[in-house]
Amino acid sequence: MRVLFAAPAQGWDRWSGPLRAACPEMELLQDGAPDSFDALIYAPGFPAGGAALDFTPFNRARLVQSLWAGVERIVGNPTLTQPLCRMVDPGLRQGMVEYCVGWAMRGHLVMDSYAQDGVWRNDVVPPLAAERRVTVLGTGALGGAVAQALAALGFDVAGWSASGRAVDGVTALAGADLGAALARAEILISLLPDTDATRGLLDADRLALLPRGATLINPGRGTLIVEADLLAALDRGQVGLAVLDVFQTEPLPPAHAFWSHPRVIVTPHIAAETRPSTAAPVVAENLRRAMDGRALLHLVDRARGY
Amino acid sequence: MRVLFAAPAQGWDRWSGPLRAACPEMELLQDGAPDSFDALIYAPGFPAGGAALDFTPFNRARLVQSLWAGVERIVGNPTLTQPLCRMVDPGLRQGMVEYCVGWAMRGHLVMDSYAQDGVWRNDVVPPLAAERRVTVLGTGALGGAVAQALAALGFDVAGWSASGRAVDGVTALAGADLGAALARAEILISLLPDTDATRGLLDADRLALLPRGATLINPGRGTLIVEADLLAALDRGQVGLAVLDVFQTEPLPPAHAFWSHPRVIVTPHIAAETRPSTAAPVVAENLRRAMDGRALLHLVDRARGY
Numbered sequence: 001m002r003v004l005f006a007a008p009a010q011g012w013d014r015w016s017g018p019l020r021a022a023c024p025e026m027e028l029l030q031d032g033a034p035d036s037f038d039a040l041i042y043a044p045g046f047p048a049g050g051a052a053l054d055f056t057p058f059n060r061a062r063l064v065q066s067l068w069a070g071v072e073r074i075v076g077n078p079t080l081t082q083p084l085c086r087m088v089d090p091g092l093r094q095g096m097v098e099y100c101v102g103w104a105m106r107g108h109l110v111m112d113s114y115a116q117d118g119v120w121r122n123d124v125v126p127p128l129a130a131e132r133r134v135t136v137l138g139t140g141a142l143g144g145a146v147a148q149a150l151a152a153l154g155f156d157v158a159g160w161s162a163s164g165r166a167v168d169g170v171t172a173l174a175g176a177d178l179g180a181a182l183a184r185a186e187i188l189i190s191l192l193p194d195t196d197a198t199r200g201l202l203d204a205d206r207l208a209l210l211p212r213g214a215t216l217i218n219p220g221r222g223t224l225i226v227e228a229d230l231l232a233a234l235d236r237g238q239v240g241l242a243v244l245d246v247f248q249t250e251p252l253p254p255a256h257a258f259w260s261h262p263r264v265i266v267t268p269h270i271a272a273e274t275r276p277s278t279a280a281p282v283v284a285e286n287l288r289r290a291m292d293g294r295a296l297l298h299l300v301d302r303a304r305g306y
Numbered sequence: 307m308r309v310l311f312a313a314p315a316q317g318w319d320r321w322s323g324p325l326r327a328a329c330p331e332m333e334l335l336q337d338g339a340p341d342s343f344d345a346l347i348y349a350p351g352f353p354a355g356g357a358a359l360d361f362t363p364f365n366r367a368r369l370v371q372s373l374w375a376g377v378e379r380i381v382g383n384p385t386l387t388q389p390l391c392r393m394v395d396p397g398l399r400q401g402m403v404e405y406c407v408g409w410a411m412r413g414h415l416v417m418d419s420y421a422q423d424g425v426w427r428n429d430v431v432p433p434l435a436a437e438r439r440v441t442v443l444g445t446g447a448l449g450g451a452v453a454q455a456l457a458a459l460g461f462d463v464a465g466w467s468a469s470g471r472a473v474d475g476v477t478a479l480a481g482a483d484l485g486a487a488l489a490r491a492e493i494l495i496s497l498l499p500d501t502d503a504t505r506g507l508l509d510a511d512r513l514a515l516l517p518r519g520a521t522l523i524n525p526g527r528g529t530l531i532v533e534a535d536l537l538a539a540l541d542r543g544q545v546g547l548a549v550l551d552v553f554q555t556e557p558l559p560p561a562h563a564f565w566s567h568p569r570v571i572v573t574p575h576i577a578a579e580t581r582p583s584t585a586a587p588v589v590a591e592n593l594r595r596a597m598d599g600r601a602l603l604h605l606v607d608r609a610r611g612y
Contacts, residue, residue, distance in 0.1 A: 011429070014431075094434055094436075095434060099415065102415040105404070105407060105409075108408065109408040114573050116570075118561070118565045122575055123320070127583065128397050153407065260424075265417075268426045268427055
């Protein structure tokens with residue numbers, strides 16, 4: 001089985017080892033004659049240069065396996081007539097839990113208050129997690145798992161969602177309770193989807209409801225936050241620390257005020273990153289299914305777009 | 307019941323509220339006639355100025371309750387003839403777990419690699435916790451709890467102790483396995499006691515066994531680490547991040563190289579800090595026992611010294 005690694009070359013070192021380990025019978029290549037390949041492993045940014053990939057000459061390929069969960073940048077490509085599958089990485093939820101727990105601890109332990117200036121200030125002691133109120137906005141597969149992990153560590157956690165969906169060990173708050181959800185949130189974590197109802201949810205009025213000095217962690221969707229309002233809230237200390245992984249515009253422009261704000265930590269949309277170690281077995285399974293003519297996993301419905 | 311808060315004045319704001327809430331029948335004061343007090347709540351640094359407190363005129367006091375677990379700075383005071391009790395804070399273990407989990411996540415999530423310089427580097431993605439090997443040195447009450455909390459988050463955890471004491475969900479390593487314990491430790495957490503066997507344990511040879519770029523977290527005892535050897539290991543990148551809460555000399559001198567080293571984070575001996583919220587009920591219980599003439603908790607044996 002000959003497979004083209006149709007993804008940016010900088011990903012080769014991360015991906016080639018785990019992919020070959022998961023599927024030793026595969027000959028994985030970075031180039032070759034298009035009609036020699038049985039399948040393609042695809043990620044946006046291939047080929048280099050910005051032109052859309054022409055799938056037409058890959059006339060033997062029985063599978064185009066995306067390494068990304070989102071296929072919006074390829075699903076409309078008219079040359080793509082081969083079966084297209086999106087990535088559903090079992091490690092994504094765990095990675096999101098780890099991201100949220102880790103950055104929540106950064107706020108909880110007031111790590112940024114320990115100035116490395118030679119002054120021994122041993123009166124800065126954080127409260128225990130049981131005395132720290134965390135609100136998770138969104139209690140779906142990701143938000144629910146994050147809320148449970150924080151509750152297991154001892155935090156006083158509430159989960160807010162439109163329906164008030166219950167999560168074990170977590171206070172359930174529903175739509176009308178948004179004010180209360182924010183007012184308690186010494187640490188606020190947003191894992192809401194991007195919908196008409198959530199777009200711009202965190203504006204000046206809502207941010208003003210947070211306890212002064214709150215930590216805001218947003219690994220969900222950049223559209224949730226009115227960025228100018230957040231900057232104003234950061235400037236006056238209403239928000240004490242913002243850890244942002246998603247933005248209105250990505251990559252975040254180099255001149256954006258978030259980069260240089262002392263109370264902001266920018267991470268480059270890596271919280272929900274697909275991991276080679278957990279994704280490679282998914283790719284291997286689909287390659288084998290394609291070679292054997294069996295039903296593919298996570299096959300994209302072209303009409304629906306995902 | 308009149309009680310003197312015989313502790314540094316800067317602790318008043320943190321302590322007075324929780325103490326009064328836990329023991330509403332107490333009249334808590336910062337000064338007054340010594341022979342008017344029924345008990346003293348003590349912490350080192352009182353009185354201000356450095357002179358040892360003269361306990362002689364407190365001739366009505368039935369209890370001197372330390373706010374510190376360690377009483378080595380007061381136990382030898384010849385004027386102290388009143389019953390002396392040390393603090394055993396039920397929140398201390400939880401606080402240590404939170405400190406270790408939080409700083410371990412700082413290393414695990416490579417937080418310090420996200421330079422806030424306007425460059426979007428989304429190829430820096432940490433592995434999942436399951437692929438991250440953590441070693442905890444010391445598997446007693448604190449080390450065991452820390453190891454279990456990290457295992458619950460998904461880390462691949464080993465616990466090392468002289469006896470190889472087993473901890474649920476954690477690989478047990480014993481004395482002779484120290485080399486293996488260090489060689490696997492992408493994150494190394496030290497919670498060993500200060501004994502002849504542990505003093506200087508982490509020297510140049512032992513630090514050289516760590517995986518390159520390891521994170522070292524030491525909230526245990528400062529005597530464990532040969533500080534010059536650690537600085538050399540940090541300089542060459544052998545240790546990638548050191549989070550240090552305890553030191554050979556405390557407070558850490560302002561000119562010490564740890565303060566300014568870019569790979570070192572100094573915290574001022576706060577990992578095992580007594581918390582007012584969990585310690586105040588312990589104080590209240592002992593005050594009531596003293597007033598009622600019942601047996602005191604955690605009474606110090608003057609001959610033994612603790």
